[in-house]
Amino acid sequence: MLAVTDRRRTAVDSVAVPPRPLARGVETAPWRRELAAAFRDPQELCRFLGLDAAVAVEAAAATGGFPFLVPRAFAARMRRGDPDDPLLRQVMPRAEEAQPAAGYVADPLDEARFLAGPGLVRKYGGRALLLMTGGCGVNCRYCFRREFPYAESGATRRGLEAALDAVAADTSLTEVILSGGDPLLVGDEELAAVIERLDATPHLRRLRVHTRMPVVLPSRVDAGLVGVLGRSRLSRVVVIHANHPAELDDDVAEAMRRLAGLPAVLLNQAVLLRGVNDSAATLKALSERLVEIGVVPYYLHVLDRVRGAGHFEVPEAEARGLHRALQESLPGYAVPRLVREVPGEPSKTWLA
Numbered sequence: 001m002l003a004v005t006d007r008r009r010t011a012v013d014s015v016a017v018p019p020r021p022l023a024r025g026v027e028t029a030p031w032r033r034e035l036a037a038a039f040r041d042p043q044e045l046c047r048f049l050g051l052d053a054a055v056a057v058e059a060a061a062a063t064g065g066f067p068f069l070v071p072r073a074f075a076a077r078m079r080r081g082d083p084d085d086p087l088l089r090q091v092m093p094r095a096e097e098a099q100p101a102a103g104y105v106a107d108p109l110d111e112a113r114f115l116a117g118p119g120l121v122r123k124y125g126g127r128a129l130l131l132m133t134g135g136c137g138v139n140c141r142y143c144f145r146r147e148f149p150y151a152e153s154g155a156t157r158r159g160l161e162a163a164l165d166a167v168a169a170d171t172s173l174t175e176v177i178l179s180g181g182d183p184l185l186v187g188d189e190e191l192a193a194v195i196e197r198l199d200a201t202p203h204l205r206r207l208r209v210h211t212r213m214p215v216v217l218p219s220r221v222d223a224g225l226v227g228v229l230g231r232s233r234l235s236r237v238v239v240i241h242a243n244h245p246a247e248l249d250d251d252v253a254e255a256m257r258r259l260a261g262l263p264a265v266l267l268n269q270a271v272l273l274r275g276v277n278d279s280a281a282t283l284k285a286l287s288e289r290l291v292e293i294g295v296v297p298y299y300l301h302v303l304d305r306v307r308g309a310g311h312f313e314v315p316e317a318e319a320r321g322l323h324r325a326l327q328e329s330l331p332g333y334a335v336p337r338l339v340r341e342v343p344g345e346p347s348k349t350w351l352a
Ligand SMILES: *Cc1c(COP(=O)(O)O)cnc(C)c1O
Pocket: 003, 121, 122, 123, 124, 127, 128, 129, 177, 347, 348
């Protein structure tokens, strides 16, 4: 998730569906079945929403190497008949994706350069990102990893082993961030195996999970997952990714309640996106809804300039203005930090 997150074009892990063979029993977990039933064809989603077929035709032509994937639980929160619905806009390919935009590149964060070894991205002091998989529960068109070569970057079982060895050897790390793709696309047994290794690494104190699954597929936060996270000796931080208040329905609220009970610190990161959340009223409503469901607004990212996402850009001056409006109308804890990720900097760059 942002680190956020996403993808592909290469081999096994570059597909947007669960990349691994499923263990027996896990196969029947409701979230697995829901993911299998997700919309994978823009036409199906258009039919479901009562949209003009032209929307699907445009989408089919623009999808390119970044597949269409939208769980039904997420689609159910979209307004029927509205081609400009803010949730739809995040996931429906548009003709603009195919238009080149100056400064928009395949790997805007230069992540390939920061791979500390297979499966591990190490940019900042004390913490490192473990790439658990290249897949996600939804494919967001603005995602900065839409072209990231996961298979070559070690987001594979063997890469993960090497990454865990590197974490064990680096005593400067206090926190590991499970990332991807979306780490909760990985099944409970495999997650448990990774977390056991982290638990057994004495210098680690915190486990962070960067995931959009509780938002797009809240059934993922089931008893099995809560059990796996709850057994860890590490303190837990779960960072979700929602951009618009309409994404946060009662099922999401329930999922967050289950995570809060672990206990876990719950945070949200959002991306500022043209046509989705580029108004002070929407951002304010997002913050208020997050707090209502027990989640602290953490980061508001300006867009990473990934190829195909230029039409989502909100200029930085406008972003600062929106942020100021939030500051003036919300309690301090409900105002996310406005950030940009600048390759080579020792932390995210705080714009406000
Ligand atoms: C964003 C990011 C983190 C986390 O940064 P915080 O400021 O701690 O949230 C860690 N590693 C990488 C590579 C990141 O991109």
